Amino acid sequence: MSEVDLAAQVLDLVRTLSGPGTQAEVLVERRTLALTRFANSYIHQNVADTTTTVRLRLHRDGRTAGGSTTLTVADALRDLVQRTAAASRLCPPDPGWPGLAPPSPVDEPVAVDEDVIAATPADRAARVRAFVDACAGLPAAGYCRTAHGTSAFANSAGQSALGATTQASMDGVARSTAADGAARLAGPRLSDVDGAVLGARAAAKALAGAEPIELRPGRYEVVLEPLAVGDILQSLALYGFNGKAVNEHRSFVAPGEEQFDESVTLVDDPTGPGQAGLLFDAEGTPRRPLTLVRAGVTEAVVHDRRTAAVAGTASNGRALLGGASWGAVPQNLALLPGHGAAPAEVPGPAADSSVLDLVTGVRYGLLVSDHWYTRVLDPRPLVVTGLTRNGVWLIEHGEITRPVRNLRFTQSYPQALAPGGVLGVAAYSAPGASHWDLASYAAPALRLAGWNFTGGVSG
Amino acid sequence: MSEFDAATAAVEAALAAGARYADARVMYRRQESMTALNGEIEELVQDEDAGLGVRALVGSGWGFFAVPDLGSARGAGERAAAIAAASASVAGPAADLVPVPAGSATWASECLVDPLAVPLSDKGDLLVTATAEARRAGADLAEGLYHIWDTRKWFVSSEGHRIEQHIRECGAGIAATAVGEGETQRRSYPAFRGQYGTRGWELVDELDIGAHATRVAEEARALLTAPQCPAGQTTLILGSEQLALQIHESVGHAIELDRILGWEAAFAGTSWLELDRLGRLTYGSELMNIVIDPTIPGALGSFGYDDEGTPAARRYAVHNGQWVGVLSGRDSAAVAGLDYGGSVRSDGWARLPMVRMTNVGLEPGPHTLDEIVAATDDGVYMENNRSWSIDDKRLNFQFGCEIGWEVKNGRLGRMLRNPTYTGIGPRFWRSMDMLSGEIVTWGTPNCGKGQPGQIGHTGHPSAPARFTGVRVGVRG
Numbered sequence: 001m002s003e004v005d006l007a008a009q010v011l012d013l014v015r016t017l018s019g020p021g022t023q024a025e026v027l028v029e030r031r032t033l034a035l036t037r038f039a040n041s042y043i044h045q046n047v048a049d050t051t052t053t054v055r056l057r058l059h060r061d062g063r064t065a066g067g068s069t070t071l072t073v074a075d076a077l078r079d080l081v082q083r084t085a086a087a088s089r090l091c092p093p094d095p096g097w098p099g100l101a102p103p104s105p106v107d108e109p110v111a112v113d114e115d116v117i118a119a120t121p122a123d124r125a126a127r128v129r130a131f132v133d134a135c136a137g138l139p140a141a142g143y144c145r146t147a148h149g150t151s152a153f154a155n156s157a158g159q160s161a162l163g164a165t166t167q168a169s170m171d172g173v174a175r176s177t178a179a180d181g182a183a184r185l186a187g188p189r190l191s192d193v194d195g196a197v198l199g200a201r202a203a204a205k206a207l208a209g210a211e212p213i214e215l216r217p218g219r220y221e222v223v224l225e226p227l228a229v230g231d232i233l234q235s236l237a238l239y240g241f242n243g244k245a246v247n248e249h250r251s252f253v254a255p256g257e258e259q260f261d262e263s264v265t266l267v268d269d270p271t272g273p274g275q276a277g278l279l280f281d282a283e284g285t286p287r288r289p290l291t292l293v294r295a296g297v298t299e300a301v302v303h304d305r306r307t308a309a310v311a312g313t314a315s316n317g318r319a320l321l322g323g324a325s326w327g328a329v330p331q332n333l334a335l336l337p338g339h340g341a342a343p344a345e346v347p348g349p350a351a352d353s354s355v356l357d358l359v360t361g362v363r364y365g366l367l368v369s370d371h372w373y374t375r376v377l378d379p380r381p382l383v384v385t386g387l388t389r390n391g392v393w394l395i396e397h398g399e400i401t402r403p404v405r406n407l408r409f410t411q412s413y414p415q416a417l418a419p420g421g422v423l424g425v426a427a428y429s430a431p432g433a434s435h436w437d438l439a440s441y442a443a444p445a446l447r448l449a450g451w452n453f454t455g456g457v458s459g
Numbered sequence: 460m461s462e463f464d465a466a467t468a469a470v471e472a473a474l475a476a477g478a479r480y481a482d483a484r485v486m487y488r489r490q491e492s493m494t495a496l497n498g499e500i501e502e503l504v505q506d507e508d509a510g511l512g513v514r515a516l517v518g519s520g521w522g523f524f525a526v527p528d529l530g531s532a533r534g535a536g537e538r539a540a541a542i543a544a545a546s547a548s549v550a551g552p553a554a555d556l557v558p559v560p561a562g563s564a565t566w567a568s569e570c571l572v573d574p575l576a577v578p579l580s581d582k583g584d585l586l587v588t589a590t591a592e593a594r595r596a597g598a599d600l601a602e603g604l605y606h607i608w609d610t611r612k613w614f615v616s617s618e619g620h621r622i623e624q625h626i627r628e629c630g631a632g633i634a635a636t637a638v639g640e641g642e643t644q645r646r647s648y649p650a651f652r653g654q655y656g657t658r659g660w661e662l663v664d665e666l667d668i669g670a671h672a673t674r675v676a677e678e679a680r681a682l683l684t685a686p687q688c689p690a691g692q693t694t695l696i697l698g699s700e701q702l703a704l705q706i707h708e709s710v711g712h713a714i715e716l717d718r719i720l721g722w723e724a725a726f727a728g729t730s731w732l733e734l735d736r737l738g739r740l741t742y743g744s745e746l747m748n749i750v751i752d753p754t755i756p757g758a759l760g761s762f763g764y765d766d767e768g769t770p771a772a773r774r775y776a777v778h779n780g781q782w783v784g785v786l787s788g789r790d791s792a793a794v795a796g797l798d799y800g801g802s803v804r805s806d807g808w809a810r811l812p813m814v815r816m817t818n819v820g821l822e823p824g825p826h827t828l829d830e831i832v833a834a835t836d837d838g839v840y841m842e843n844n845r846s847w848s849i850d851d852k853r854l855n856f857q858f859g860c861e862i863g864w865e866v867k868n869g870r871l872g873r874m875l876r877n878p879t880y881t882g883i884g885p886r887f888w889r890s891m892d893m894l895s896g897e898i899v900t901w902g903t904p905n906c907g908k909g910q911p912g913q914i915g916h917t918g919h920p921s922a923p924a925r926f927t928g929v930r931v932g933v934r935g
Binding site for chain 2: 064
């Protein structure tokens with residue numbers, strides 16, 4: 001049975017078992033995920049699964065409940081409807097219920113990549129082999145992942161939508177005695193992922209990390225590569241532009257204010273280059289490209305129906321599954337790249353030529369490859385602590401001179417991107433995959449005037 | 460087809476397709492969670508998932524495949540073997556498994572009050588009442604939640620295992636947030652995201668979260684005007700909840716054998732521990748006795764058998780300050796030349812079993828918190844985690860807590876806001892000079908690891924303790 005048919009069947013069951021006054025929405029997702037993982041230069045974990053999840057939320061007599069099942073036989077669907085209806089009757093009232101998404105056209109689905117859908121364990125192993133071989137004897141670790149999702153939405157208000165996504169991604173490190181070097185890429189097509197290119201880039205970084213020096217903590221000018229900028233984008237998405245956080249005054253974001261450097265334009269766009277995402281959200285609201293920051297000025301936050309109702313506005317289609325407590329989150333955030341030549345592979349530790357273009361302007365600072373284990377210390381100003389990982393180098397007079405040991409930082413992300421804080425935006429945005437879902441981001445390298453390093457990894 | 464029949468069919472199919480070892484888990488899991496905000500229910504969700512995951516070893520290559528339909532068990536076994544064969548194209552060293560006695564067994568966690576049978580109205584009223592009270596007492600955001608997991612699993616291996624387990628877990632908590640000019644302050648009870656265990660609803664009843672609603676709200680509001688935690692080196696006293704997370708991050712993950720072997724190098728990271736120093740490395744002071752113990756009744760990391768069929772067993776990880784044990788699985792133990800696994804679990808039927816923490820925590824010390832404070836002339840006492848971060852070798856950490864207090868001349872003094880501390884794991888643990896015997900086994904239901912990502916449930920016996928020469932008050 002197709003996802004569309006399953007959704008329709010559940011809606012029929014709601015009408016039959018819960019009565020015509022019940023408001024209901026159904027999301028059926030079929031995910032096929034395959035991931036080939038390697039460490040010490042061999043494949044040590046190799047997994048695949050296909051799961052269909054049927055999610056139901058219903059509202060009746062002022063009360064709301066949700067539920068899901070991975071069982072799709074008729075009895076299981078009937079049980080899902082019955083227990084969710086029963087739960088809604090016993091639940092305390094829900095005065096904030098925002099109603100169902102009204103009928104509204106959803107854009108045509110983005111074409112999926114048949115090569116991702118058809119990818120075999122041998123296809124993924126071949127990319128692993130290419131990565132390992134490109135590491136020229138350095139131990140390698142990482143994964144190659146192919147994922148395909150099909151989703152169907154229907155609600156009792158007459159809204160329906162169907163969409164599909166594909167994503168191929170590879171993430172790996174080459175390991176030398178002193179340092180690891182990383183390379184990571186994601187895209188909607190299997191051909192986006194070239195194990196040899198990524199392996200060579202990771203190895204170049206690892207080899208350039210030998211004999212790192214210890215640097216005194218302090219405030220340094222930095223060039224952050226796309227992997228590190230991707231971490232910033234994901235933090236801004238979760239804690240900054242989240243409509244619930246804004247409603248509850250837990251976010252720094254203030255629409256209409258010049259909160260970022262004028263070189264910063266942020267969009268949430270599932271159709272953007274390299275992005276993977278559906279064109280509707282968990283409530284069936286169309287998810288269209290949305291500019292959150294234009295030339296440094298905050299324009300919008302993202303909403304689901306509940307956060308929008310609180311804010312007195314309309315949902316812009318960013319509802320998450322189970323998002324009532326998390327809020328609404330951009331899932332395809334992109335920092336638009338600057339202008340310049342298309343990037344090319346370069347020797348040495350820089351990820352590509354667009355990074356080197358930024359390095360050239362730095363008199364004394366640090367090149368940071370990646371962030372690790374970043375956590376929010378102070379939510380409102382979004383002060384985050386974390387560490388550098390997979391390579392840090394000193395930049396002197398526009399040249400990358402020496403590797404540096406990893407450092408801990410404690411930094412307000414919006415403050416780092418504030419007016420005057422961004423000294424350069426690279427000409428290329430690299431797409432990256434979320435670790436946890438079929439979400440993605442696109443990040444260029446950034447040159448920032450200051451970054452607050454608060455300790456060395458060795459103490 | 461019964462669950463055991465399906466698992467057996469999957470294993471037999473994998474063997475027929477060329478596997479030299481195979482195991483399969485059928486799992487059926489029900490979850491229920493509710494959140495409340497400011498006296499109103501935000502969300503109630505009841506989920507169920509069910510399916511079968513099969514793992515096959517072909518030559519030295521592993522493969523895993525999972526399906527929701529038990530009728531597809533044989534096909535799943537064949538797919539797992541085919542994936543394992545593909546692994547052999549980028550092959551590693553020969554894979555072995557340390558022996559585990561085979562046989563049939565059943566196990567169930569203790570549960571006095573089935574949490575799924577407690578009326579939703581009662582559970583809703585609990586959260587509504589507690590958050591309404593916290594809101595009334597001054598919280599701008601008063602949040603409450605509970606979560607229930609009910610998991611049944613059936614395990615079969617090609618070596619003759621046939622094990623059925625039923626594990627019920629639940630827990631709850633509240634948090635109050637006060638919003639000030641440009642900042643927020645939060646207080647939680649009993650811990651950030653609550654306290655959890657392999658117990659029934661009696662655990663939630665014992666927490667009595669409503670009784671703490673006023674206090675957490677008042678403390679959150681008071682924090683907005685409290686002085687900042689001063690920066691510098693000082694004597695640090697940690698409450699047991701914060702120390703539980705310190706154990707989790709700087710001991711539990713560091714002693715995972717898959718990390719030590721480099722199997723997690725690209726993502727979760729490695730470990731500063733090197734196997735050739737097992738038994739010969741000073742991890743902490745002599746007060747430091749860390750035990751791996753999945754047999755603790757009611758603890759969140761407890762089970763009868765791990766997801767490779769190894770019976771739960773207690774062993775030291777750190778004894779009198781010396782590193783003596785690891786968390787391991789059958790294959791990682793064989794690679795390391797050790798003779799025990801027992802710490803392998805999967806987050807549901809669709810995920811590969813991997814090395815995970817069980818219950819990892821401290822044995823009690825000789826002091827009390829009151830004695831520790833009384834013995835401290837100058838320092839800071841911190842409670843309840845707010846933020847955590849640690850490097851990929853599990854050495855350099857920085858934690859933020861919700862609240863701190865000055866300690867002066869053996870007494871608690873002023874409340875401090877934004878308390879943080881940072882350090883290097885072994886130096887920190889070697890500085891522990893006082894440890895309380897007031898053990899609480901904290902449950903951590905959100906331990907992330909693996910690719911695809913898995914969420915693990917872990918337990919951490921912990922007690923208040925004192926550390927010397929610790930850097931506190933780190934800010935951006």
